[in-house]
Amino acid sequence: MSLLSVQDLRTYFHTRNGVYRAVDGISFDLERGETLGIVGESGSGKSVTCYSLMGLIPQPPGRIESGTAMFDGVDLLNCTPAQARSIRGKRISMIFQDPMTSLNPYMRISDQIIEPLMIHEDITKADATKQALEMLDAVGINDAANRMHYYPHEFSGGMRQRVMIAMALITKPELLIADEPTTALDVTVQAQILELIEKMQHDIGMGVIFITHDLGVVSGLCDRVQVMYAGRIAETADTRTLFHQPKHPYTRALQKSIPAMQPKGTELYTIQGLPPDLSKPVAGCSFAPRCEFATDLCRAGKYPELKPIAPGHLQSCLRVQAGEF
């Protein structure tokens, strides 16, 4: 049985300017110990997906319109607050993008790290502090015994992200959600953090959902990748298949537009136009207005369904499904 099974999740934001369909009907599974990468441009709904799972969507204006997310027999989207509290921060942890703003500046690092343990486990403060120290050592903070009494502002960006990771992992979660954990960091520090997440995953055996817009990061870290566009999944496959045999025109266009995958000096492929306004429903495929292969069939009717074209490889382009290319 999957560790997490999300079915038909829809999260809309009801604003004065209309209803924004940030996440509009996505389904996916995550196995134990698996790393799933979610990639997409800003506004594609990748963060809202994870915030919905964690119950972090501000309501109102947000509302989870439909869907279930089964985590070990509990539906995360329709459970009691007490059930959610017992899972969140213990069995599911999250790391946020910006380590500068996600730590409490008024609390010592030691107090912040032991907080999840003190809440979720029957443990004395001394024992919790001991575990925190081991965790800080494990994430590579030198002189942790001394430094754990510092405040966040005394740490650099990379160190703060290590603290965030230590805090997320101290309860040995079964699922870690990482929302762009390295985007705010320099590449050399990013390499350290990616290595750390890999090692920790190996040690604890947890499932990881890794959100990023960087295809490079995904290629080394993830077992499976899911490409999102305008609140929906455009394509999902295991990492090698997605990079070597991308099918959906959006995935292909995305790969053609990164400089690292193109010969130097050539003109980069550009996707025409802009992502759609999520408050105005588009007829047919939401990528059709920017797609060079779109036909009248693509621009009419409902959004095409995600269908398998090979075992484990699902995509939503009608023309690919029809075998036209």
Add this chain to the structure above:
Amino acid sequence: MPETILELQDIKTHFPITKGVLFKREVGVVKAVDGVNLKVEQGEVLGLVGESGCGKSTLARTIMQLVPTTGGTVILQGKNLTTSSASEILDMRRDLQMVFQDPYASLNPRMTVFATLAEPLLVHKICTAKNVAGHVAKLMETVGLASRFMQKYPHEFSGGQRQRIAIARALALRPKVILADEPVSALDVSIQAQILNLLAELVRKMGLSLIFIAHDLSVVKHISDRVAVMYLGKIVELGEASAIIENPLHPYTKALVSAIPTPNPDEERNRKRIVLPGDPPSPINPPSGCTFHPRCPYATAACQTTEPQLEAFQGREVSCIRKADI
């Protein structure tokens, strides 16, 4: 032989750290840029890379004379900017323009596109108030914006379009050199590609020189002819772009290149990453000798005492005393 348009000689930009309110004492100094020599030729794209805090933005601001130089000279077309008067610098700005990182912050939200683009044209008397509209329309077309958007405000545009406006503003005075400080790092990949193509096209068509600052090496490799790698206020390696990224010689460049994740799962899994220990040291109290030695996997005792110089080596310039051994 292409003409050298901009030359930096031993540029130093230091910021004092003061303590006390009434009697300010200087307690230290941040050596943001510490001895940079560079030449930029006409029509050339020079990439400037390095991690945050390495001084690349300060260097750009120093070239623009937006911060005072502590030492060294900036020579633009044979004229020394560091000893010029304020009015002379204003004249020079015509030839030297800048594009900033964040198009959400670098455009005045209360000015229409027309007002933003007309301002430099009128200040520098490129045209009269009567025919300014035609000039603005032409500028907007150059950067791929329809001139019917002239009366719109920045908030009505997307990030990519705003960056186009910022580029149009920089081009208004037909400069010789454009300094672009992380112009694409705030943009999504599909938009990033549009802006990179636009910059490359402008360089080719208008014979501009471009100093392109970025932390993303794959972007820099794509657009640049030459690359300068900075670490803690100094250039550690300088040379032809593909050569540096495919075969880095300085240990820091090696680590930097190996840290970039490649979007190819097979390569990525078999690749040996050089993970540098620790964070970049503080420019307030830089390490002795080679400033990279505390994090360098090849460092020896000599590296702690000898300050390496940028020297010609295998067709480029490298600042490492062990460059021949590693």
